[in-house]
Amino acid sequence: MVGVKLLGSWYSLFTKRVEWALKIKGVKYEFIEEDLQNKSPLLIQSNPIHKKVPVLIHNGKHICESMVIVEYIDETFEGLSILPEDPYDRAIARFWAKFLDDKWPAMIKSIFFKGEEQEKAKEEVYEMLKVLDNEFKDKKFFVGDNFGFADIVANAVALWLGVFEEAFGVVLVTSEKFPNFCAWRDEYYTQNKKYLPSRDELISHYQTYIEAVAASK
Amino acid sequence: MVGVKLLGSWYSLFTKRVEWALKIKGVKYEFIEEDLQNKSPLLIQSNPIHKKVPVLIHNGKHICESMVIVEYIDETFEGLSILPEDPYDRAIARFWAKFLDDKWPAMIKSIFFKGEEQEKAKEEVYEMLKVLDNEFKDKKFFVGDNFGFADIVANAVALWLGVFEEAFGVVLVTSEKFPNFCAWRDEYYTQNKKYLPSRDELISHYQTYIEAVAASK
Structure with missing residues (x-):
């Protein structure tokens, strides 16, 4: 068992x-x-x-x-630590994890909603991307030199947001506007492939979903 | 210093x-x-x-x-523990804290919004109250027999929600619909007065705010 x-x-x-x-x-x-x-x-x-x-x-x-x-x-469980040891570093990790999680509804709305609600959500996503772009100006991880809690939670912005953009035809992230974020994202995907589903398979999954919805109408 | x-x-x-x-x-x-x-x-x-x-x-x-x-x-800091010692109990405390925090936007919208958006938010608040009413059927705290993390976070539903209802004239919580929640809330306010602002002063603060907004129009 x-x-x-x-x-x-x-x-x-x-x-x-x-x-x-x-x-x-x-x-x-x-x-x-x-x-x-x-x-x-x-x-x-x-x-x-x-x-x-x-x-x-x-x-x-x-x-x-x-x-x-x-x-x-x-x-x-024993093994490598996911949250840092130091209480202040733990607080910073939790701060970023919450920041990212709190922005997920806006990311969803920026893709799936229409009209005014979509525009409002896009503004919130741009604000988030600005913060992250600034954050990754001179660092690679959310807290210090180690991958950890907030980086795991960041899979939402590092992979799924881009997948949704491509599958649903909405453009939010451009390397002109958010160069540091894009550099961080590319590195993240390359480094962590074994912990992430394939980008192509995800896109294909959502495209099949779109086709199924269209066919049912 | x-x-x-x-x-x-x-x-x-x-x-x-x-x-x-x-x-x-x-x-x-x-x-x-x-x-x-x-x-x-x-x-x-x-x-x-x-x-x-x-x-x-x-x-x-x-x-x-x-x-x-x-x-x-x-x-x-040293002293009484706010989160429980046991990892499972800590998870339950964090679950409830997140549950309550995630509902705050709906609580705000149920008071301050109008029309369809308000009605949708009210539905979400009623769902939350149903969950909490069921939760307090046979217990007093969120985790075990001790006051802790989730109970502190619950100040939103235990005091502020009722203050907003009264100050802004919106009725959400009734003891007919949510008897266990109301009993828990009364006990909470009585037991924890030293950690909470006065209900009357809060209501008066928000009423002054309403009058100031009205006067500025």
Whole structure:
């Protein structure tokens, strides 16, 4: 019997954060791929409030919310540390993780919404990109010289945002406007391929989704 | 020289979370009341990304975001623990803290917005209240038998939501619909008065604000 199970979806950035943490720690786990259009009774029972992936099941206990799970994994299993040791550095890591997570709704709206709501969301995304571009002017990771918590959470901006732009035909990030961010993003994708799904497969997944929606109309 | 400074606002629930944590730990601090209509250079320099209170300044370092600050205080200073010791209990505390924080925008919109957007926000607030009412069916705190992190973050629903309802004339919470939540809320306010501003003073503050806005039109 495997003591650690992960209910997730291969194309979910939130799931991938948790898998990343498990891999950093070298934890063996059983991955249970959820059909998000037809959620399993196990998912609904394990995360009754949000009914969303990911859920980590460890020794029969359920832990929900990707950032909460990553901290749980860091505190529970031996191995390389994901959060820094120093409380101030930990605070900086949590600050950036929250910053990125709080911007996800705007990123989604900037892609999927139309009209005024989309324009408002785009403005918020541009503000975020400006902050990140400034941040990566002279550094590679969010905290000090080490990859960690905030960098894992940054998979949203480092991969998924660009995938959505390409699949749904919305342009937000250009290297003219955000050169430092783009340089950081390219390096991130190259360095962390083993923790990320393939960009092409993600784009293809969302394109199939677009076609299915169009065909159903 | 005082080593700990807090830039805040007496009527800010986010500031009050941080003060609460400092008081639990018995940390001496200098409180600097910010005029949020005319933010100080110190605030803007200390929190350049959000330009918001609270900011904790400790040994010259700036920490922003109320929940991040509370965790920093818990990890930095001796005294009673704010987060539980056990990693699973810590995950549950963080889950609820995030749940409550994520609902704050809906609470704000349910009070201040009009029309369809307000109705949509109200639905989200009712969903939240249903979850909390169910949660407090047979318990008093978010995690086990101890007051802690999530309970501090809950000041938003335990005091400010009701203050906004009264000051702005919107009814969301009724004891008929949410009896367990209301019982928990009454007990919370009675038990934690020393960590909260006066309900009457808060209401009076917001009523003055409403009158000032009306007079300026």
